Amino acid sequence: xxxxxxPLPIQPLDPSIRIRNVSRWYGExxxxxxxxxxxxxxxTGLVGPNGSGKSTLMNLICxxxxxxxxxxxxxxxxxxxxxGWRQRVGYCTQIDHFYENFSGQExxxxxxxxxxxxxAWARRAAADALERVNLTADRDRKIRAYSKGxxxxxxxxxxxxxxxxxxxxxxxxxxxxxxxxxxxMQLFSTYAREGRTILISSHILHEIDRLTNRILMxxxxxxxxxxxxxxxxxxxxxxxxxxxxxxxxxxxxAALLLAHDSVSQVSIExxxxxxxxxxxxxxxxxxxxxxxxxxxxxxxxVSLADENVQSIYDYLAGREHH
Amino acid sequence: MTRVAxxxxxxxxxxxxxxLRQARSIAEVFYLSLRRLLHSKFMLAALLFALIPILISLLxxxxxxxxxxxxxxxxxxxxxxxxxxxxxxxxxxxxxFAVMRQEHDDQTLHFLILxxxxxxxLVVGKxxxxxxLASLICIGSLMASYLILTIGAAGPQEVFRDLFLGAHQVATxxxxxxxxxxxxRFPTLARExxxxxxxxxxxxxxxxxMGSLFKSSQYLIxxxxxxxxxPYLPSALKYWTVLLYLxxxxxxxxxxxxxxxxxxxxxxxxxxCFVAISGASALVLSFCVFLFQTRECLYGxx
Numbered sequence: 001x002x003x004x005x006x007p008l009p010i011q012p013l014d015p016s017i018r019i020r021n022v023s024r025w026y027g028e029x030x031x032x033x034x035x036x037x038x039x040x041x042x043x044t045g046l047v048g049p050n051g052s053g054k055s056t057l058m059n060l061i062c063x064x065x066x067x068x069x070x071x072x073x074x075x076x077x078x079x080x081x082x083x084g085w086r087q088r089v090g091y092c093t094q095i096d097h098f099y100e101n102f103s104g105q106e107x108x109x110x111x112x113x114x115x116x117x118x119x120a121w122a123r124r125a126a127a128d129a130l131e132r133v134n135l136t137a138d139r140d141r142k143i144r145a146y147s148k149g150x151x152x153x154x155x156x157x158x159x160x161x162x163x164x165x166x167x168x169x170x171x172x173x174x175x176x177x178x179x180x181x182x183x184x185m186q187l188f189s190t191y192a193r194e195g196r197t198i199l200i201s202s203h204i205l206h207e208i209d210r211l212t213n214r215i216l217m218x219x220x221x222x223x224x225x226x227x228x229x230x231x232x233x234x235x236x237x238x239x240x241x242x243x244x245x246x247x248x249x250x251x252x253x254a255a256l257l258l259a260h261d262s263v264s265q266v267s268i269e270x271x272x273x274x275x276x277x278x279x280x281x282x283x284x285x286x287x288x289x290x291x292x293x294x295x296x297x298x299x300x301x302v303s304l305a306d307e308n309v310q311s312i313y314d315y316l317a318g319r320e321h322h
Numbered sequence: 323m324t325r326v327a328x329x330x331x332x333x334x335x336x337x338x339x340x341x342l343r344q345a346r347s348i349a350e351v352f353y354l355s356l357r358r359l360l361h362s363k364f365m366l367a368a369l370l371f372a373l374i375p376i377l378i379s380l381l382x383x384x385x386x387x388x389x390x391x392x393x394x395x396x397x398x399x400x401x402x403x404x405x406x407x408x409x410x411x412x413x414x415x416x417x418x419f420a421v422m423r424q425e426h427d428d429q430t431l432h433f434l435i436l437x438x439x440x441x442x443x444l445v446v447g448k449x450x451x452x453x454x455l456a457s458l459i460c461i462g463s464l465m466a467s468y469l470i471l472t473i474g475a476a477g478p479q480e481v482f483r484d485l486f487l488g489a490h491q492v493a494t495x496x497x498x499x500x501x502x503x504x505x506x507r508f509p510t511l512a513r514e515x516x517x518x519x520x521x522x523x524x525x526x527x528x529x530x531x532m533g534s535l536f537k538s539s540q541y542l543i544x545x546x547x548x549x550x551x552x553p554y555l556p557s558a559l560k561y562w563t564v565l566l567y568l569x570x571x572x573x574x575x576x577x578x579x580x581x582x583x584x585x586x587x588x589x590x591x592x593x594x595c596f597v598a599i600s601g602a603s604a605l606v607l608s609f610c611v612f613l614f615q616t617r618e619c620l621y622g623x624x
Contacts, residue, residue, distance in 0.1 A: 064432055064619040081615040086438035095621070097429035101361050110357075113350040114437045116343030158433075 013041050014076075016166050016197035017061055022070030024056055030221040031056035035070070037216060037226055039199055043192045045208035046201040047309060048218035049317075054201045055094060057218070058170050061199070062091040074166055087115075090164035092155045094171050100144040104135055104154045107143055112161055129161035130154075134183060148175030156184065160191070167191060169200040173207055185211055205309040215309055217316060224316045233307045239315045240264055240277035243284070246301035250274045253297055260287050275305065347439050351447025352454075355421055359455055364420035368456065371412040372463035375404040379470040386474040390484060393475035394507075397468050398574055401514060405464055406521060406568050411549060412542075413460050414522040417452040418529025419539050422610075426537070429621045441614035445607055449530060456522045461515045468511065485511070510573050517571040520599055524564040527603040527610075534613045567595040 015038035024031035032053040046054050059065045060072055063079045063086070071078065077085035099107055108126035113119055130139045133153040138146070143154065152175045160167060169188070173181045188211060192198050199216075202208050208215065215232065217225040225232045233241075247253050254266045254274050262283035266276040278284040281304075291297045305311075338346075359365055379400065387393035425431035434444055472481045488506030532541050552559050553566045560566050570589035590598075 059619075062436060064435060066618060081441060083438035083440050086436060089436075091432075091436050093432060095429055095432065099358060099428075099430060099433075102357075110350070110354050111433055111437060114347055114354070114434070114439045116345075116347040116350070116439075117338065118346060 015040050016075055017199070018073045019057075019061070020071050022057075022060060022067045022072060024060060024065065024068050032060075032218070032221045035221075035223055037223055039197060039216070040214075041192075041195050041197045042214060043188060043198045043200060043212035045212050045215045045309065046199055046218065047203075047205055047208055047215055047313060048224070050203070051220075052218040053221040054218055055170055056221075058091070058093075058168050058199065058201065062089060062168055064091075064093075087162070088165045089168065090159035090162065090166070091168045092159040092170060092172050094174070096148075096151060098143045098151065098154065101142060103140045103142055104130055104146070104150070104157070105139040107154060108158050108161055111158060115162070125161050126157075129157040132160070132187060133157045134180075149177055149180050152176055153180070153184075156187075160187075164196070166197045167199070169198065171201055171203070173202055173204065181207065205313055209309045215312070217309075217313060219317065225312065229309060229312065230307055232312050233304075236312065236315050239306075240279045241281045241284075241307070242275060242277055242305040242311075243281075244273070244275045244301070244303050244305045245299060246273050247297065247299050248272060249297060252295075253291070256291055256295060256297070257287070262287060272300075344440075344443060347443045348447045348450070351434075351439070351444055352450045355448045355451035356455060358424060359417060359421055359451060362420045362424055364416040364424075365455075368413040368416040368459055371416070372409050372459045375400055375409055375467050376463055376470065378404065379467040382471060383474045387471070388475065390472055390476035390480055393472045397471045400467055400471065401464065401572070402569065404467075405460065405518065406565060407550060409463060410460050410518055410521045410568075411525055411546060413456045414452075414525030415529040415532075415539070415542055415545070417456045418449075418526035419533040421448045421452040422530050422533030423537075423539075426621060431621075432619045435619050442611045445530070445611050445614060449526060449607065452526050452530070453519070453522055456526060457519050460518050460522060464515065464518060465511070513571075513573045517568055520571060520595075521564060521568045523603050524567075524599050527606045531606050531610045531613075534610055534617075561590075561598075564599065566590065567599050571595050 017039040019035055019037045019039075022035045023033050030053075035053075035057065046057065048054050056065070060067055061074060061079065063081065073079065074085055075088055079085070099110070102110065105123075105126055108129060109119075109122045112125050113122035115122070127136070127139070130136055130153075133156050135150060135153045135157060138150060143151065146154065152172065156169070156172055159169065167188075172184060172188075176184060185207070188198055188200065192212075200208070200211065209229075213229045215226065215229055216223065217232075225235075245253070250268050250272055254268055254276075257263045257276060258266050260283075262278050262280040264277050264279060266274060268274045288299075288302070292299065306315075382396065387396055425434065469481065472484075476484075485507045488508075528545070532539070549563050549565050552563045553569070554560075567590065571592060
């Protein structure tokens with residue numbers, strides 16, 4: 001029998017982006033204030049309402065604007081006007097302006113060619129990127145004739161054409177139809193699986209939910225929460241966890257649950273479903289196991305109704321979750 | 323350094339030397355800027371300003387010069403007062419301003435900023451594009467004016483003989499002892515064209531800086547007044563004008579009918595002209611690069 005080599009020790013990945021105490025004001029208007037956060041390989045969802053500082057943070061990371069104070073490093077290189085670190089970063093901005101008289105292929109190719117690796121390389125890389133965003137059929141049409149979704153695809157193609165290690169995407173699903181959104185989600189997931197870092201903002205929170213568990217939530221220029229969705233949810237102890245269950249003996253189960261302190265509220269929605277609130281999910285799950293074994297309760301479904309980006313966002317923004 | 327397993331940078335096989343990459347980058351910025359300038363509204367304005375001297379030349383055909391010499395004197399006045407004072411100034415300023423400003427106006431500057439290209443590469447490539455286009459427009463217009471004025475006065479045969487053959491042709495024909503001394507006109511025209519390029523370099527550089535600083539091209543009113551008035555005033559301020567050096571670079575120093583102005587505008591040595599214009603242009607462009615490096619890419623307020 002061949003002896004397999006010992007497993008390699010699992011090393012936590014270094015953060016790709018380090019933001020330290022960064023503030024940015026536009027005159028007297030706050031952009032972001034004292035933001036300190038690390039962003040790791042994989043997909044991180046940047047969420048928050050309009051004006052919360054999402055685009056400011058992305059512009060700072062990509063060196064389009066400078067912080068008033070604090071420092072940002074991307075792949076261990078400080079963000080500056082020097083060109084070196086930009087080789088490894090791609091940015092899809094929200095700005096919907098192009099060289100309108102260029103075709104999609106010409107646009108991406110012309111900008112890639114600025115890197116100085118020659119036209120042949122730029123042509124090949126542009127064609128490859130446009131193929132990845134499913135724009136090959138329309139790549140020779142002028143951008144001015146493109147639909148909003150096609151313009152969005154060109155921006156994404158430009159951002160990932162040089163296969164960057166860090167991809168920053170500001171509202172990349174804007175203007176895309178549901179099929180387009182699905183395609184782009186798959187593309188970003190593939191990129192993340194390759195070990196790349198993707199920071200993606202969207203005001204459509206369920207899209208972020210589908211893409212990633214890791215979030216960075218902003219409001220009024222401050223970071224409200226960061227981390228895995230369930231970790232963030234765990235920290236919100238003042239909001240009871242909402243649990244949804246489907247069970248044939250809903251009334252009996254409700255009565256059994258209410259007898260315990262860990263369950264604060266139970267409501268029967270219809271004959272087969274009930275929802276409850278608990279402030280202590282660990283005790284609740286132990287209790288549920290106990291009921292299943294000892295009381296022979298049969299459950300069809302148990303799910304946490306508010307362990308998602310939308311619910312967390314609602315709680316942090318002071319809105320009740322329904 | 324953070325490196326992620328499985329990721330290789332998507333760069334071509336065999337890294338090119340640094341100098342070659344820079345040269346390619348400049349060439350690509352040049353090509354991109356040239357293409358964008360051709361679709362700029364300032365391009366139309368530049369063409370219009372270059373067309374005006376041609377139209378005036380055509381008007382002179384109603385009362386053409388008596389001979390080639392008088393047509394050439396007329397051309398000298400065109401060169402000094404319609405081209406150096408007017409067309410070169412506006413074409414250079416329009417295209418220099420446009421090549422920088424259109425990135426802000428069209429909100430496309432971030433595409434350039436996000437590429438791993440040094441700022442000086444961007445500035446040099448943009449300067450080259452606007453300078454080439456301005457030179458083609460101005461020199462094309464100048465040559466058209468010259469041909470219209472001289473052919474209208476002396477006919478095409480004499481004009482082309484004077485232009486390309488000059489003394490050689492006349493000497494072999496052994497017809498006119500005065501003409502034997504006459505040289506080919508072409509080197510003089512070439513030097514005049516070169517003077518125009520030097521002027522365009524200065525104006526385009528200044529305009530690029532203005533395009534980086536201001537939204538509007540209203541600065542042109544002040545600059546035009548400065549350039550038009552100061553060279554003729556008995557003050558040291560004339561040395562701060564481009565026009566003084568351009569007049570000094572012209573091969574024919576005094577044009578007929580403009581002696582009063584020429585006396586006031588005393589020519590300076592050619593080497594001083596080159597040092598002054600190339601030094602000033604380099605200084606202005608360096609400031610342009612500095613602005614590019616330090617300013618943010620914000621479209622709302624710039």
